[in-house]
Amino acid sequence: MQHLEWPVHDDCKLRFMELKAKRSYRFIVFKIEKQQVVVEKLGGPNESYDDFTSSFPADECRYAVYDFDFTTIENCQKSKIFFIAWSPDTSKVRMKMVYASSKDRFKRELDGIQFELQATDPSEMSLDIVKGRAI
Template sequence: MAMAFKMAITGMCLTEECKKSFMEMKWNKVHRYIVFKIDESSKLLTVDKVGGPAEGYDDLTAALPHDDCRYALFDFDFLTVDNCRKSKIFFIAWAPSGSRIRAKMLYATSKDGLRRALDGIHYEVQATDPTEMGFDVIKDRVK
């Protein structure tokens, strides 16, 4: 059985796969994005989908369901004014208006525990519809 890390407030557990995928994204640039899902019956946070290094932000937005909540991480690469290549990791809390109230509450109360467990996240975006997490929002945050 996979090792899990307990997130204090909600009793939610973060699987070893989640931590491993995050470290691969952060240090080795293996993933462009990671989508996490909470399994309500087992109280485990698991990896739902990952995007390879060649995938982009549109692929991430297409991977998010229209009627259920998810957490997502996106590794945003950009050039600074000095032509220096930089990378920032975005945490996206996706809670569309069509999702169940119980799911919204569960994701909202587990968010801080997940952020603390995944050290190295630079920015956070909370979105209830695609316009709140558009690519222009991501670009504006790093300026």
């Protein structure tokens, strides 16, 4: 194991399964703290995409998953789970390195992610981009 890969707290996997299977949450924001990935925030099923994007700190990296609901051209209700790697330009270089080096391992722990977005500013994870990738 590389020294920059942090263990994933069991709670991360548990909450992700609840989002995926029971739709208990709209989104989950994760952070690396005390050398492990932990849940920072759970977004309730009725929270909006704006609530989600406002959960990211302006100058710190985060991982997040978002359960995006949409209607297809055939009028079918669908949902896709997005993984977002938030790495703002203003965050510290070491923090960016830690998040970048741990991302793939962390993502593998969350079975069921359909799309990934990397964002360095809010425009790179706008709702239009999410819609464009999902549909």
